[in-house]
Amino acid sequence: MNYDRENDFFNSEWADAGTGCEACHGPGSNHVKAASEYFDYEKETIVNPARLPWRLRAMVCGQCHSRGVSTAAVSPYREGFPERYGYASGFVPGKALYLFYVDKPGEKQTGPLQYNEWKESGHAKAGIMCTDCHSVHRVSASEVMGAGETVQTSQTKLIADNLCMDCHKTLKRRGVHRIHTFGSCIACHMPRVKGDKHSHTFAFISPAETVKAGGLDKQQNSCNNCHHHKDTPPENLVEFLNAVKMADMPKPYTVHGK
Known part of the structure; x- marks a missing residue:
């Protein structure tokens, strides 16, 4: 199992490359x-997740x-090893996960956390789930679009903001939406909070949260x-965003502290 007790980490090596059919079906x-x-x-003898x-x-x-x-305890248990599995032991598609x-307490800011974050999102409350976007x-959105672009690991149905605007067809031009002539939906609402992993709460992460946490090394935000x-x-x-909310736009150089 290659368990590193000091770092609480399994350095596992898998013989099966990729995700097999039975994992989903x-x-x-x-x-x-x-x-x-x-x-x-x-x-009738196989699970079709779409149904x-x-x-x-x-x-x-x-x-x-x-x-x-896992809710199941490790069996047989060996002293010095975790008491629970780090995966959904016994789970079969179609059952309640x-x-x-x-969820494991204290696992924020580490990936993959897409499902954990999605559960807290407005998308989850509205019944918008993974396969609505992915x-x-x-292989990739570029294959769907026929654009001949670089393969994307996100496997989205449409490329970048085209995906968001397919549902969010109207946008109220106020606040930060009014002042940004650049950027994208994903850059602000799905910032990279850890490495190359995009946040899946779909919520704007304010720089105020960075200030509250004590710095960018502790909490990333959409703006930085x-x-x-x-x-x-x-x-x-934070000062700039407060000014935007008050419709009192400062000059650009004041934002950068010059």
Whole structure:
């Protein structure tokens, strides 16, 4: 298992490259048997996530795209090892993930946390889930668009802001939306909070949260993640945003403390 006790980390090496079919569709032995012996019954012996209720469909993604611990205890247990598995032990697509896997306290700011964050988002409350934005079997959005662009690991159905504007067709030009003639939906509402992992709360992360946390090393924010504001002190950005809210626009040079 290659468990590093001091760092509480498994340096595992997997023989199976990528995510296999059964991870999303459940055990396939009965499906193969039905297709070869009984015919016409194969669809009843496999899970099609697209036909699951949307919350259960999201849980299929959440078994991997989240951080937590299993509800089942490690068995057989060995002294010095974690008491719980770091994955959803026993989970089968179509079942409720929370029966097998629960959030681990203190795991904020580490990835993959897409499912953990999504559960807190307005998208989750509205029933907008993973496969509304992401293609599971396609390689990238560029393939869908036929644009011949570089392959994207995000596997979104549309490229960048085209995806957001496909639903959010109207935008009220007020506050920061009024003053930004550059940037994008994703840059502000899905900033990279840890490495190359985009936040999936879809909420604007204010520089005020950075100030409150004690610096950018403790809490990233939407504004400083932009190259235009990357060197601007978060305190200055807070003042600027407050001025925007009051419709009292300062001159650009005051934002950068010059």
